[in-house]
Amino acid sequence: MIAIDGPAGAGKSTVARLVAARLGYLYVDTGAMYRAVTLKALREGVDPGDAEALARLVRDIDLVLEPGAEGVRVRLDGEDVTAEIRRPEVSRAVSAVAAVPAVRDRMLELQRALARQGGVVMDGRDIGSRVLPWADRKIFITASLAERARRRQRELAEAGVHASLQEVEAEIARRDHLDSTRPHSPLVQVPDAIVIDTTGLTVDEVVTRVLDHCR
Numbered sequence: 001m002i003a004i005d006g007p008a009g010a011g012k013s014t015v016a017r018l019v020a021a022r023l024g025y026l027y028v029d030t031g032a033m034y035r036a037v038t039l040k041a042l043r044e045g046v047d048p049g050d051a052e053a054l055a056r057l058v059r060d061i062d063l064v065l066e067p068g069a070e071g072v073r074v075r076l077d078g079e080d081v082t083a084e085i086r087r088p089e090v091s092r093a094v095s096a097v098a099a100v101p102a103v104r105d106r107m108l109e110l111q112r113a114l115a116r117q118g119g120v121v122m123d124g125r126d127i128g129s130r131v132l133p134w135a136d137r138k139i140f141i142t143a144s145l146a147e148r149a150r151r152r153q154r155e156l157a158e159a160g161v162h163a164s165l166q167e168v169e170a171e172i173a174r175r176d177h178l179d180s181t182r183p184h185s186p187l188v189q190v191p192d193a194i195v196i197d198t199t200g201l202t203v204d205e206v207v208t209r210v211l212d213h214c215r
């Protein structure tokens with residue numbers, strides 16, 4: 001069981017997916033789960049600040065993560081929403097939705113159920129601290145804000161979304177602040193995690209470091 005946490009755009013998903021493939025483990029992208037909940041809320045006109053409505057919304061949500069050739073596919077109520085959950089509207093609202101305790105408690109149940117299936121690499125914000133505190137390895141992946149913004153801007157451009165570097169950087173910084181300061185299972189660096197700063201590294205170098213640590 002490998003737990004990977006860190007701020008937005010640090011490279012968690014990219015590295016976690018490759019490490020899971022190398023080890024033959026299941027990869028669980030918990031950020032995608034919070035994004036899918038947020039998409040459902042936006043579609044149903046539920047205010048991201050309405051905790052009671054969000055608690056109802058997650059109670060029997062149909063959320064499935066399926067391993068695919070190009071990464072995990074996300075199905076919400078039977079529909080493939082893999083691309084849509086990366087839209088800027090979802091990114092803007094997700095931290096408010098993820099701050100609601102009932103949402104986090106429901107995601108925790110689903111995440112632990114996935115981890116019970118066997119070898120797993122799970123990435124997010126509270127995996128080492130709350131979801132899988134008994135994980136065999138914990139890794140905190142980070143990078144400078146400027147580098148993370150450059151990476152996210154490139155990804156958005158590839159998806160046809162054009163935003164200035166300043167805008168992307170401000171948005172990431174705002175989300176990191178919300179994620180780190182919420183009362184319920186905030187983003188924290190646990191003392192038993194090793195830290196990898198990916199700023200000057202290639203994806204391969206980071207994957208190698210994680211695999212070395214897991215041996």
Ligand SMILES: Nc1ncnc2c1ncn2[C@@H]1O[C@H](COP(=O)(O)OP(=O)(O)O)[C@@H](O)[C@H]1O
Binds near residue numbers: 015152204206
């Ligand atoms: N050294 C590196 N480690 C991880 N990702 C990197 C690295 N260099 C560039 N990238 C790119 O940065 C982006 C990181 O995004 P992602 O993995 O979604 O981060 P996170 O899951 O932490 O938000 C990807 O497009 C990835 O290809």
Ligand SMILES: Nc1ccn([C@@H]2O[C@H](COP(=O)(O)OP(=O)(O)O)[C@@H](O)[C@H]2O)c(=O)n1
Binds near residue numbers: 010030094
């Ligand atoms: N374990 C997790 C994972 C994500 N999240 C929330 O979900 C958001 C999106 O996560 P993500 O990993 O997809 O974000 P990116 O770093 O890929 O942009 C985060 O900003 C958090 O608000 C969380 O609260 N706890």
